[in-house]
Amino acid sequence: MFPETRMRRNRRSEPLRRLARETSLSADDLILPIFVLEGQNKRWEIPSMPGVCQVSVDRIGEELDGFKGAAVLLFGVPDEGQKDAKASAALDDKGLVCRAVERIKRDSPQLVVITDVCLCAYTYHGHCGIISEDGSIDNDATLPLLARMAVIHGEAGADMVAPSAMMDGQIGAIRDGLDYRGLTETAVMSYAAKFASSFYGPFRDAAGSTPDFGDRKSYQLPPGNRREAIRDALLDEDEGADWLMVKPALPFLDVLCELKEETRLPVAAYQVSGEYAMLKHAAECGALNERDAVLESLLSIKRAGADAIITYYAKQVSKWLET
Numbered sequence: 001m002f003p004e005t006r007m008r009r010n011r012r013s014e015p016l017r018r019l020a021r022e023t024s025l026s027a028d029d030l031i032l033p034i035f036v037l038e039g040q041n042k043r044w045e046i047p048s049m050p051g052v053c054q055v056s057v058d059r060i061g062e063e064l065d066g067f068k069g070a071a072v073l074l075f076g077v078p079d080e081g082q083k084d085a086k087a088s089a090a091l092d093d094k095g096l097v098c099r100a101v102e103r104i105k106r107d108s109p110q111l112v113v114i115t116d117v118c119l120c121a122y123t124y125h126g127h128c129g130i131i132s133e134d135g136s137i138d139n140d141a142t143l144p145l146l147a148r149m150a151v152i153h154g155e156a157g158a159d160m161v162a163p164s165a166m167m168d169g170q171i172g173a174i175r176d177g178l179d180y181r182g183l184t185e186t187a188v189m190s191y192a193a194k195f196a197s198s199f200y201g202p203f204r205d206a207a208g209s210t211p212d213f214g215d216r217k218s219y220q221l222p223p224g225n226r227r228e229a230i231r232d233a234l235l236d237e238d239e240g241a242d243w244l245m246v247k248p249a250l251p252f253l254d255v256l257c258e259l260k261e262e263t264r265l266p267v268a269a270y271q272v273s274g275e276y277a278m279l280k281h282a283a284e285c286g287a288l289n290e291r292d293a294v295l296e297s298l299l300s301i302k303r304a305g306a307d308a309i310i311t312y313y314a315k316q317v318s319k320w321l322e323t
């Protein structure tokens with residue numbers, strides 16, 4: 001008890017604080033999302049995400065230049081004209097994401113390459129699954145498409161596929177599909193606890209994946225339900241996931257913390273587009289010190305249990321950590 005006990009003794013100087021530090025960030029924790037466009041010589045900034053660009057495959061190198069982190073997560077952004085009811089462009093083994101994987105594996109072999117597996121950017125309606133005649137999302141008919149998408153990414157050389165469609169059974173279907181094609185080394189990072197969040201807005205602008213009717217509440221998790229999220233995530237572990245992810249990150253740190261206790265798989269967290277936009281815009285108008293606020297947000301995500309963090313700040317942070 002005070003006055004014998006004094007918490008401030010361990011906080012007295014920077015070296016003492018460093019010695020007692022429980023959590024620290026490292027470049028090895030960072031996964032950089034990259035949006036890949038069709039065509040040549042394109043590099044377009046996303047208006048709602050200043051500093052984040054969509055690039056054509058030939059210019060991916062510019063996104064990776066100076067990035068010291070561990071991994072990239074690729075999203076295909078097809079042309080409007082390529083979208084259809086069956087997400088055909090997602091299933092083309094010469095398609096956008098496959099070409100991007102090959103390119104990165106050739107030019108930056110030290111990077112772990114992860115690919116997003118979901119139909120929403122490739123369907124004309126923008127939903128993550130295919131639509132049945134009654135207008136609902138057809139879970140079971142979507143599974144073979146997701147499995148096929150994962151297989152072509154694996155064959156192109158992706159180290160990991162990251163299914164984000166929130167269809168029941170998708171992890172099992174993808175694991176079976178990969179194994180059947182001999183892709184036994186391709187890992188699956190499940191967007192296991194993915195909430196129906198309003199923080200995906202800027203991403204949907206970027207990926208052109210805003211659903212043109214309804215919303216994603218019939219497949220993504222309700223933000224108020226922690227137990228349901230843990231249950232859903234643990235099913236993905238049973239189906240063969242190698243990693244589990246919680247998304248978004250900061251609004252769901254309690255879920256991340258609990259999931260970390262419940263599983264022995266490594267756990268990732270996704271600091272999503274809306275979280276990036278909040279930090280970026282606040283920093284741009286002078287309300288926050290960008291570097292301090294970003295590092296604190298990532299440290300908090302790590303403290304809550306994340307082994308890896310997907311963040312649009314990954315490149316910037318990997319540079320900050322060097323200085």
Ligand code: PBG
Pocket residue numbers: 116118120128164165199200201202203204209216271272273274
């Ligand atoms: C695709 C997908 C989404 C995100 C990642 N994969 C959007 C969504 O579900 O609407 C969001 C990422 C972000 O906001 O940064 N299903």
